[in-house]
Amino acid sequence: METKFVSTNFIIKTRISIIDRESTRINDQIRISPIRVISYDGEQLGIIETDQAKEIASEAGLDLVEVAPSERPPVCRIMDYGKYKYEKKKKASRNTSHTKTKEVRLRPKTGDHDIQFKVNQAKKFLKHRDKVQVSVLFRGREMAHIEEGRRVMNDVLQELEELGKVEQTPQQHGRRMIAMVVPR
Numbered sequence: 001m002e003t004k005f006v007s008t009n010f011i012i013k014t015r016i017s018i019i020d021r022e023s024t025r026i027n028d029q030i031r032i033s034p035i036r037v038i039s040y041d042g043e044q045l046g047i048i049e050t051d052q053a054k055e056i057a058s059e060a061g062l063d064l065v066e067v068a069p070s071e072r073p074p075v076c077r078i079m080d081y082g083k084y085k086y087e088k089k090k091k092a093s094r095n096t097s098h099t100k101t102k103e104v105r106l107r108p109k110t111g112d113h114d115i116q117f118k119v120n121q122a123k124k125f126l127k128h129r130d131k132v133q134v135s136v137l138f139r140g141r142e143m144a145h146i147e148e149g150r151r152v153m154n155d156v157l158q159e160l161e162e163l164g165k166v167e168q169t170p171q172q173h174g175r176r177m178i179a180m181v182v183p184r
Contacts, residue, residue, distance in 0.1 A: 025066040026081050038077045101131045108142050108149040119159045126163040126183045136177040
């Protein structure tokens, strides 16, 4: 059992080192010389030797970061690499959306005031950019009156029309009628 753990650990370390190699090169990882250098202020320092650029960066207390490795000569910038990585990660996470699916459950015999309360809850969810699943549950003899449940469902969807659009039209799934509404 212990050898499996060691080999797995080795594989994980190997994968991490491969990921590190694919990232941007900084300071001593930059081997190509000469390089085009851009200062911390954005001013072009021109094409200079790599060792000289590393000295300039270390005097400023910053890192030499390769920003365009495919160019000839490669373009490097003098910057704070930790801050650069933080900004890059922050920008990547900003584009991801975290939509949640919220559910509003109703019954065919639910009163008008109770339906209005549930609709207001669904409107709040849609304003928060969450999906809303509207469910009408049928129990016992209510299955004989599916048209009453469909009426309740249509009323709710009509109320939510201004804030969201129907992604999935009402469908019957056994004892449930389900529709999905997404924010506009």
